[in-house]
Amino acid sequence: MQTKKRHLIKTVLCAVAACGAAAPAMADTYPSKSVRMIIPFPPGGTLDVVGRMLAQQLGEQMGQSFVVENRPGGNGTIGAAAVARSEADGYTLLFNASTFISAPMTMKSVLYDTDRDFTPVASVAKAPMSVSINKDLPISDVKSLVAYAKANPGKMTFAVGSIGSAGHLATELLRRSGNLDFMIVPYRGTAPALQDLIGGRIDGFIDPILGSLSYHQSGMLKVVAVTSEERAGNLPDVATVGETIPGYAFYSWYGLWGPKSLPDDIAARLNGEVGKALEVMGPALKEQGLLSSPGSIEEFRQFQKQEMDRMKKIITEGNIRAE
Template identity: 40%
Template sequence: MKTNAIKFAAAALLAGLAMSGTAFGQDYPTKPVTVVVPFSAGGPTDTVARLIAEVMSKDLGQQVVVQNVGGAGGTLGAGQVATAADDGYTLLLHHIGMSTAPSLYRSLPYDPQTDFATIGLITSVPMTLVARKDFEPDTLDELIAFVKANGEDITYAHAGIGSASQLCGMLFMEALGTQMTTVPYQGSGPAMTDIIGGQIDLLCDQTTNTTSQIQAGEVKAYAVTTPERLGNLPDLPTTAEAGLPGLQVGVWHGLYAPVGTTPEIIARLGSSLQAALADPTVIERFAELGTVPVSAAEATPAALTEMLTSQTAQWKGIIDAAGIYAE
């Protein structure tokens, strides 16, 4: 009888724990959720995060706070989330840099594929090649010839090691077989400020950070890195039109949680992310920035995991060939 009583008590305890776990998933969240953006405020990834966070706050019934933790090409903020509690209250919104960091950094304090739980893809943002508005070349053909002729006399800005702007510049220089003088910044926002101010010659960055400046005539635009022209920048040719088909790159963004976060919380965050991506205001703002939200089928853990895995393998070959690394 005593043995049966113990078994019954143990079974009741396990059932209670299971029920409490389910209830925890259903009750989540009970306090604000922090989304870490591993880049400076005002940059393209920050813009995406704040648009998403506003709608997710309404859907979750708790404030979703964007926290900028810049530095070390995005690895500082990502590392902070990798070691955060797996309770769903600290998330990471990162871009293509999640797939390039393992190859760029000889000593990375986390593994993007094993230290995070994927939630879903968000969007893939085209990139544009822009310059200070008084830069000598006026067309992409002229720019190509000018870069080949002047090489390291030209300054190229990027948002730091592993940033999308560095990757685009690396592909551009590889396509031309010419090196420019690269100038790293702590984020895309400061880099764009110096392009507008005329202190730097060139920048290749996401449309979320360049569209309004292009439309306002604050910078000179040469091309977009997509197979087809963009609806909101119809006069901007593609890089392929100028004979640079290899210079095609889109900057995908994804939402992550620390590994160990429960499936119930991941599912709740996933449904909230999908609600944000279906929001008319988000769709409209994304369109103004030259991008669109991913489909519901892509805003899933499986789709983000597949993207991260395939892109990590692809960029490893490119980065190893270029021989560009960071400590």
Template identity: 40%
Template sequence: MREGEGMRITRRTALGLLAAAPGLAKAEDWPSRPVRFVIPYPPGGPTDILGRVITTRLAQDLRQPMVVENRAGASGVIGSEVVARAAPDGATFLVNASIHLIIPHLNPSMPFDAVADFTPVTNIAMVPLVAVVNPALPVKTIPELIAYLKANPGKVSYASSGNGSALHLAGEMFKLMTGTEMVHVPYRGAGPAVQDLIAGNIQLIFDSIPSSAAAVRAGLLRPLAVTTASRVAAYPELPTVAEAGVPGFEIATWYAIWGPPRLPPAIALRLQQAVAAAVQAPEVRERLATLGADPVADSPERFAEFCRREFDRWGRLVREANVRLD
């Protein structure tokens, strides 16, 4: 290596350390005040449930209040924009689902860039979806559901937690792969959708396990199959949709934390490490297990790469299924 070249590298390294120093200094004291976690859906849905499980433990471990703020609307866009515009001081974070990387493929007029305007912190957990029906619908299996849909095209309504959500795409994928017709009814979160399913106003939902689990246990809803490639511990008796007659059907959702753009890397790392410790706490693992959630807590760098892959994957699915917001 030439002497001049070595000096240039050393100078770049020094400049990089100086640029990182303010973030490192802030991280040493972080969090020194309450931290706000924006959940862009109403209370009661899976994002809200998982977000509160994690933030409750974070408050205990980090010795600061973790304030959950529900800002619902526009398939998560309203709450997400709050974080996209927030100061990168470690005081505001977003807890959202995989829809965060789906909705940009459906909405050309997004008020923010779902990738560039956020700092990936960590994914919290991966959660399978489960096909759940109102017991009044005369089906108990996926083949019976397909037969009923083909005999009654367009007469069954399926719900989602919002346009562009994984729940929405699961329904569209099911229609595409089975040659059936259903009416999509979007809600402002899975919680209200499940309540309407219980009431019989809609007939079907491909739901995250957490939000419908209590209603299933109470016998108010009937599960048919899970959407992952293999069976899940929460419903060991249920087949996968693929096993039940739709080969190749596979979809799941996941939940994660992002910060505002330009969040100091050291703060992102400190929060990720706290989340990684939280999901290993016995009471948190037990609670996640009851919700059918598998903890993840990847590093910010690995999560950022995961986000890039997921952004591309969801984009392909939206195009192939010809999913539209209207």
């Protein structure tokens, strides 16, 4: 009996050792089939453009298709929840914007915990935002924007594409940093907000530069400032908000996540491949006014925590709540 027991223990120990030895090899064979990359917003926006660029480049590097699946709804929470429920094998990933962090803070109930239910994989890019103004208003820069808002307290209107979005937080931060009194008007998406700005039914709008750039170039609206710390490469003559309101800076940013318990070696493999992809994508991102932001998983995790704290402060002070 003792001999059989010793033999059973030895067999189990050998099996455990074999599993341990095999574990580091998982990333060597990954991916062995196509990978699904969920983008929780409709096609056509800046997030979708960058996500598809990344998916194509990763597919070329890793020898398997990275298939983009747009799953919009719930301010990005429906697609994110689908990833949270997926198997942690690296074959379902989430490509999302900073709204991933902020939107759940404004909602009554979300089917996941941003911190607990996901594995940070890689930071991808930062998007400076544009402060766009209706072309008929006597505003050409932040100084004249501040003067106009103070001369018309409570009358000026700024659109936001969705509650808790990066544009919403950037707008609230502008209001508080500049001690301005203007109304924030929520819209269902950036497209109707831009159309109302162009049509003169709204006064201002803050969103990633790519959305407003062509309208600015055609004279349909005026980009009077950018929210980055330095002037944007595709708008070199437009000043930053911080040049007039010191300390102001805000970005929308994009990253890649897997479900919780994603194996460390697969996460590390993906992080390294994203870094390589960004070396190739860098010039194309720059042309669109975006800044690639590669880094380690730990750096991304710490950045996410810092942004979570910062966003929570803006949302709390601004009493931002989804309906």
